[in-house]
Amino acid sequence: xxxxxxxxxxxxxxxxxxxxxxxxxxxxxxxxxxxxxxxxxxxxxxxxxxxxxxxxxxxxxxxxxxxxxxxxxxxxxxxxxxxxxxxxxxxxxxxxxxxxxxxxxxxxxxxxxxxxxxxxxxxxxxxxxxxxxxxxxxxxxxxxxxxxxxxxxxxxxxxxxxxxxxxxxxxxxxxxxxxxxxxxxxxxxxxxxxxxxxxxxxxxxxxxxxxxxxxxxxxxxxxxxxxxxxxxxxxxxxxxxxxxxxxxxxxxxxxxxxxxxxxxxxxxxxxxxxxxxxxxxxxxxxxxxxxx
Amino acid sequence: xxxxxxxxxxxxxxxxxxxxxxxxxxxxxxxxxxxxxxxxxxxxxxxxxxxxxxxxxxxxxxxxxxxxxxxxxxxxxxxxxxxxxxxxxxxxxxxxxxxxxxxxxxxxxxxxxxxxx
Numbered sequence: 355x356x357x358x359x360x361x362x363x364x365x366x367x368x369x370x371x372x373x374x375x376x377x378x379x380x381x382x383x384x385x386x387x388x389x390x391x392x393x394x395x396x397x398x399x400x401x402x403x404x405x406x407x408x409x410x411x412x413x414x415x416x417x418x419x420x421x422x423x424x425x426x427x428x429x430x431x432x433x434x435x436x437x438x439x440x441x442x443x444x445x446x447x448x449x450x451x452x453x454x455x456x457x458x459x460x461x462x463x464x465x466x467x468x469x470x471x472x473x474x475x476x477x478x479x480x481x482x483x484x485x486x487x488x489x490x491x492x493x494x495x496x497x498x499x500x501x502x503x504x505x506x507x508x509x510x511x512x513x514x515x516x517x518x519x520x521x522x523x524x525x526x527x528x529x530x531x532x533x534x535x536x537x538x539x540x541x542x543x544x545x546x547x548x549x550x551x552x553x554x555x556x557x558x559x560x561x562x563x564x565x566x567x568x569x570x571x572x573x574x575x576x577x578x579x580x581x582x583x584x585x586x587x588x589x590x591x592x593x594x595x596x597x598x599x600x601x602x603x604x605x606x607x608x609x610x611x612x613x614x615x616x617x618x619x620x621x622x623x624x625x626x627x628x629x630x631x632x633x634x635x636x637x638x639x640x641x642x643x644x645x646x
Numbered sequence: 647x648x649x650x651x652x653x654x655x656x657x658x659x660x661x662x663x664x665x666x667x668x669x670x671x672x673x674x675x676x677x678x679x680x681x682x683x684x685x686x687x688x689x690x691x692x693x694x695x696x697x698x699x700x701x702x703x704x705x706x707x708x709x710x711x712x713x714x715x716x717x718x719x720x721x722x723x724x725x726x727x728x729x730x731x732x733x734x735x736x737x738x739x740x741x742x743x744x745x746x747x748x749x750x751x752x753x754x755x756x757x758x759x760x761x762x763x
Contacts, residue, residue: 519667521666583704585754586754586756587663588667601703604664605668606706611702612703613703626703628760629665
């Protein structure tokens, strides 16, 4: 019987690892025996991508796993977490025992300061748990081909910001000309401004009309949305990598908020002020479009 | 419709409302400029909190510029500013005068509705 125990605490240095066998392993397993099952709100695994103490990983090696314990599990915040395991350990002070001055971690031959630091981090970690907001992990890239949201690049308070409009921003194409749909093809949209005029003008610039996109990202390129204030102006949004939409109203700053101050999950339902007509979704294939 | 103006006019005015198209700017006649200056001088200093800022999309106010002196006025929602000075304009007189000074067809016909005037 052997146990490999890793204290998951460092970022740059390798985590300290000790291997226990025979009596030492049996003692840890006895203290680790699952006791009370965790309550519903306690079973969520803690975030692992943090700096500092992240728990103690126990692996049962060279033997069949002890009954009631998977071959690999984590001890953190006084909980046992693993496959089909969400319990309190028989010894509620298990982490303190392992990392204590007489505990098995001394076999890792860490210096006194490091040992003391690990014990402090274990204590701090207990206090932190309740204050943390839930973290979705892993982070999902919803639209892998969409441009980065980098408002500071556009919001320079000068040339880029004032001479590039919603059409430039949505297509991620800087021209410094306040680009107009259709102008590069020699035929701009007609007046009065309406979806029926702006949409074909954008198609002439080689945007791809995608009316059935239904707020879903294309496999290639990125999604934009055209809206119109009938008779006076049009506006564009673009869908970002996280699936949310951002926009640049004229020569003003890029923003990820609508007119009510909410993040934009769907331009069809966002507060668009006087841009009342939703025209269509379109796809921008990077490098294919012409803007002027 | 669109940006219009003569070469280097002394006074210009503009409305900030567009996204796809450029915001329109037009030259002001001396009489219109004098009306704006008079309106500004009649306003009391801002007392209390400024009105909420404009939304990101849509009408964001109007402005006037005197190229000779470098003075620039901005007006939105009952607040008019010039340099560091802020004055209260609850009747939105300054904005109404700027919009009224626009040549025909420069502003959309529904500008009063857009500006909630």
